[in-house]
Amino acid sequence: MLKLTKKVDYALLALNLMAKAEEGGISNVRDIAALYSIPPEILAKVMQKLSKSGLIQSHSAPKGGYSLKIPAEEISVLKVLVAVEGPVGIVSCSDGTDKTCQQRGQCDIRSPLEKLQNNILWFLEALSIRELGQEPAVLKGVTDGSSLFGQPLHHKG
Amino acid sequence: MLKLTKKVDYALLALNLMAKAEEGGISNVRDIAALYSIPPEILAKVMQKLSKSGLIQSHSAPKGGYSLKIPAEEISVLKVLVAVEGPVGIVSCSDGTDKTCQQRGQCDIRSPLEKLQNNILWFLEALSIRELGQEPAVLKGVTDGSSLFGQPLHHKG
DNA sequence: TTTATCGCAGACCATTTTAGTCTGTAATCA
């Protein structure tokens, strides 16, 4: 729960690679899949969705492949997420998925949860795939809880 | 994806109700389930997990039920989440779930994603079930993206 | 103009997660 899907992981890896490639450089599915040990058919579908969403440009030909369609700075993690998986909502009643929520009438916690959700979405929107590929030290404050809040969180791996 | 499970929803609804009840007041599973149209067996299991995690106190007897074991202010959404569903991680390699990540060797986006995750966890930890039950206007800034960032996000319901 | 290389499209299946059901046990109090 609260977990990114593999498809999103794959999309982020691929986009990060493309962002680091030469300006307008072309990468193809087979190569990327091989590099990251991703099933090529899966990655192919993911790339097609990114293409349909206008984040990348396809070149259907020998020596073809994909290139970024918009600058890496303008491709947010949220955009990738929505492109690959559709609307995001930590509560079903907020993303159009659940039209028949049984708790709707009595629910008195929706508003705060939606605000929480907005914060998460804001972070996802604020983080671009350009920043994704940079070293931690280079990341801006928004991606770094410790600098924003003084209290870093430590987790067990 | 990135969605809270129903069990977590149920737990939050129940805890919110208990937080609003009298100090030390006792609520039983049947009543809560009826109020929110939740299958009682499901809610029962959720409550048992909350009890095992020390968030609530059980009273196994007629007119018994559950009461908060620690103040509502100290019960964070993150605590509830972990109690009900176990460790949280937006990427599998960070919560101990995926020991055999195929991308591990080549992955160059893990560090920023983990920082993103830390931010999300921080928000989940910062929001208590006490605040969950309060009116939006009363919520502290941390739960309100618009006040923190100037730009509210709007979604379709 | 043929052909290899690429993306496009969608049906299909397997696995995992989530949600919910069923059955029975144990504790407590009136």
Added chain:
DNA sequence: TGATTACAGACTAAAATGGTCTGCGATAAA
């Protein structure tokens, strides 16, 4: 002692996810 509560876990159903298979279309180089 029996009604009422929580405790425990096996079990099934449904949904989401991950992955496979097959065939088609576009392009550019040979």
